[in-house]
Structure formats: C-alpha cells, structure tokens
Amino acid sequence: MPAPIAHAVSRALAAFLSGQSELVAAIDPDLAELTGTLVEFTAGGKRLRPAFCHQGWLGAGGDPTLMDESSSPTAIVRACAALDLLHASALIHDDLMDDSDTRRGRPATHVHYSRRHGERGLTGDAGRFGSSAAILLGDLSQAWADELLRTCGLRPDRVLDGLRCFDIMRTEVITGQYLDVLAQTDPRTTLDRAMRVLRFKSARYSVMRPLELGGVLGGADEALRRLYREVGEPIGEAFQLRDDVLGVFGDPEVTGKPAGDDVREGKRTVLVLLAREAADGGQLAVLEHWLGNPSMTDDGAAAVRTVMTDTGALARVEAMITERTEQALSAISSAPLEGDDVAGSLAALAVAATARSV
C-alpha cells in the first residue's frame, strides 16, 4: 500500500486515540489499558481501506495534502483513518467468534485479556473475562470509528453524505459476517452463498465502499460513484479470493497466521467449495478429514494443498482473480478521473491488493 497515506493514517489514529485515552482515563484510570490495546491493534495492518478511500477522494478532485501546516493529519486523512477503527472492531469480534489465538503474529484481543486476568489476580473465569473485554473493545472501536469520521473536519454536507455510505458499509459487513457464520455451520453451503459472503463481508467492505466513500467526501457526482462501484467490486472480490488462497497456501512467516489456519477453522471459502465440487472420492475424503479439524497437522495442511492444486480449484481461483483484476483495470483506463496520475495510482493499488503475498 502507498506509504505516505499509510503513514499519515497512523498519525491520525494515534492522535485521535490519544485524545480518547485522556477522556476515558478521566472516568477511571483503569480504562487507559483499553485505549492502549486499540493503539497497539491499529498500529499494524495494511491500511488497505484507508488507501482506497484516499484514492476515491483524489479521483473526485480532492486536495492531496496529507498533513497541514502544523503537521497534523488533514481532514480527509482522519476520515480514512476511521475505516481502520471500524476494521479493528470487526477483527476483534471476528477473532473472538472464530476462536483465533493470534492476529498479526500477536495474541488476539480476547486471548490477551484472558492472560491479563491472571496477571491482575482477578477472580472468576479468565476466558470469560477475555471474551467480555473483546466484546466491549470491539463495541468501543465501532463507536469511535463513527465519531472520528463524523468529526473529521470536512464540510458537514459532504460528511453527512459520506455517513450514508458508511451506514451501508456497516450493515453490509455485519450481515455479511453473519452469512459467513451461517456458511461455516451449514453443510449445505453452496458456491453461490460463498460468493455472496465474499462480496458483502469483504469485497464491498474492503474496497468498493471505501473507494465510494472517498469519492462522496470529495464531492463525486453519481457517474463517478457508479464507476467506483464498478471498479471496486471486482477489485474487492479479487482481493478476497487472494486472501482465501493465502489462507491455505500463504507463508506463515509472511502472513503472521499459522499455516493452513483457514483449513483448521473449516472455512467454506470459494476455493474450498470449488475443490469439493471437483474432487474425486479420495480427494473428498482428505478435505472432509482435515477441514475444521482442530488437530490439523502440517502434513494435513500439505495434503489439502495438494487436493486444491490437483482438482484445479487453485487454478480456477487464480483465473477468477485475473479476470476481475483485468475487468477493473479496463474500467479504470476508460474513466474520467481527475488529477495527475490518479488512474495510474488506482490501477497500482488494484494490482497490489490482488497480487500480494501478505
């Protein structure tokens, strides 16, 4: 992701959370630990959603300045940063729901707080304490995302328009997440349902809506908003299909997640469903044995990878990624985007999001 906007967003998040930390510490000093966790949590990450939001802004003719004369992040940077606070909320709750132990190579939030339970000499169940802290920290992060976007400092009419886009984004990601939970527990999950999860939980939330939001904040007309949706959805789908591939084939040293984590969790991704569709009896037995098996081994993960390759599922997903990336690049090249190199930057971002290894 482009370094300058990522850096500016980090500054905006640090400044905002520092202010919130003072606010809550005035309620009770013990609350500073919560904001500290959010500071650490939001310090990582790819800044993907802020980057697409900023591209949307630039394409609508928005001012590219990232820092004002007093070295503070500009209003649009604060708005972009709000997306990573919303994302922190989604990830904290997601990790709890999936019972994931780690996030970005560190303990997941509920795991961290269940350890803090012992360190602080608290009574009762440590796991329950960890879960409660994660639920509340996710809630807080959702509320603060909205607060940061609404108070970013852009023109009130543009902000109010942007918040309508934010409304849709929140509804899509939360309901998409529920569809994912259903998909993981429903043995009848179809490829159609898996594609819908990919679209609402991820593609729109991670790329299409951030791009559109940036456009709206920059005063994009309906034609540009439509273009952003036409470009953003395929990029977003390609991004998530890449994520599914990395969840099985990714290098743990690079992704920060254990090898084959998606396999262990039994995620019914598009990749998995394509493999199941094309598998013969023996291959299906391998998938059934290891998918969602908590005691999965490295050998098991390797066997699953072999099935995914041999059934042609991996190749089909790679073809879907290529097709969607090309569709987006073609739409970008014929688009009425303002500003120097805006089309080029957006195209580079599209490629980076879909060809990444992390």
Place this chain on the structure above:
Amino acid sequence: MPAPIAHAVSRALAAFLSGQSELVAAIDPDLAELTGTLVEFTAGGKRLRPAFCHQGWLGAGGDPTLMDESSSPTAIVRACAALDLLHASALIHDDLMDDSDTRRGRPATHVHYSRRHGERGLTGDAGRFGSSAAILLGDLSQAWADELLRTCGLRPDRVLDGLRCFDIMRTEVITGQYLDVLAQTDPRTTLDRAMRVLRFKSARYSVMRPLELGGVLGGADEALRRLYREVGEPIGEAFQLRDDVLGVFGDPEVTGKPAGDDVREGKRTVLVLLAREAADGGQLAVLEHWLGNPSMTDDGAAAVRTVMTDTGALARVEAMITERTEQALSAISSAPLEGDDVAGSLAALAVAATARSV
C-alpha cells in the same frame, strides 16, 4: 413511563426496522431473521431512555407532536427511538457477557440462536453459533441506532450537536460496562468503584445523557444543559440503586428475571458492598457462600435478603434513593423549563423511575 411517547417510539422502531429488514433481505433472505429478532427484542422494555429524551426536548421548548399528519412518528420520536436501539445493543452483549439465560421473560439472544442452530440442522457448536449471532446482532443494533438518530429528520446542525452528546453516551456506557466487568472479577472492588460503575454504566446512560440529548436536539442553551445534567445524574443514580434493590428483592413475576439473579451472578453492586461493609462474621459467611454461586437456591436468596436487611444495607440504599430523588425534584422545581407542565412531567418521570417495582 408515559404511554403516548412509549407508543410512538414503538411505532418508530417498527417502521425503521421494517425498512432495514427489506434492505438486508435484498442481500440474502436468511438475514430477515436477524431483523425479526431485533423487532421482537425492541418491542419490549420500559422506554425509559426515550421518555427522558423526549422530556429534555419538551423542556427546551420542542414541539410536543408525536405523530405527523400522515400518522408517522415525528423526527424527535425517531431520535428518541434510536436510544432504545442502542440499548438493545447493550443488553444483547450484556446478556452474553453475563451468561444470562433470559431477558424480559424470554430466552436471551445468544440462547435463542443456539436453539436455532439445532432447529436448522447446522453443524458445529451450538453455543458458539449463538454467541456469534448475539455479537453480530448487538453490533448491527449499535450501527443502526446511530443511523436512526442521524437520519431522524431534525435540523442538521441540531442533529450534529446531538450526535456529540451521543458520542459521549456511547463511550460512557461501554467503558462503564468494562468497569463493571472488572468490578465483578476483582475481589478488591471498593464502594467507590461500584458507585462509578453505577454512574457511568447506568445513571448517565439511562437518564442524564438522554435528557441532555433531548435538550440539545431542541436547541437548549448551556444553562439548560447544565440543569439537565444536575437533575439527570441523581435521578439516574436513584434509578440504578432501585434496580439493584429489585435485583435482590424484586418479584420475579413482575421483573421477568429469576429471583436473586444479581446474587447468583455475584454482582458487586452498591447494595452488596454496603452489606459486606456492615456484616458480622456469620453474615459475611452467608454473603460469601451465595454471591456468585451458580447453584443458588430460593433459601439462599432469602438468606442473602435477610443479611441485607439486618445489616441496614437495604435501608441505606433506600435512603440514598430518597436523597437523590429529592435533590432532583428540588432542582426541577426551581428550573426555567418552557411549556406547560414540563416541570411536572419531568418530576413525575423522576419519581416513576426511582419508585418502580419493575
């Protein structure tokens, strides 16, 4: 609570959720079940927060009309209704964190969805499915509360001012909730900490901020806002102290919660801490044995009630309720409230919130 505003708020919630249901059903038909749960959840409740918000509005000279000429709830009613959507979010997550089985005499949301897991023939762990559904439904309800308030239809400048108040309210209730989780697990919890939990998680959230928000939406000046805070905090504290008493002494037939539920959960309320402070060795043994004991019996609950009465803790809490109610009533009687009977209505609301049996 006053029937006309409660009824109008029910209409506003039903209308808003009906629109959201159409929106999410277009994503996937399975999502209509989520909105159905929210419709049922928000159909109950005392409408306490909307009622105080509406009083704040009236006291600032706001139009008392509840339904417009086409029989739709007015903008201020929609704003008041948003508070009950936020409250639904808090309660859904609260019940999950507390592992409460019931809410208002019905299964808690996570319990309901863990049963749906079996009914739908899903695979995996039913409890985990129920928890995930409750986390996401609480998230959705928080997002929609903000959306309903922001799009209520009042003047944009007033709405933006109101949302600043809403920001503080969300931060206070979520962090207050975390302090409560800490208080329940920390054997060193002091009366001071318990009072702080009561103030932030409940008094401000349930009474003071709703009253102030209604005032802000009605254009209250700083003097009136200050008055609302001065009146709202003691009413809110008295309200929650009454809740603590009902949690131990309340009639399950009336409260809809099992007898002594607070005792079983081991809640370290102000009432409990006062009883512990004043207890002799035998009384302390009774409290230690039953507080937080999952296998509490009716006899155990009765023994705890006897200790709370005999130590004078109950009488002290009743005195605190009386003192706070009188403080609020005195401030109301000398207040510059606009409109006929506004002071009288607010006083009646204060008494209803603090002298109730449910």
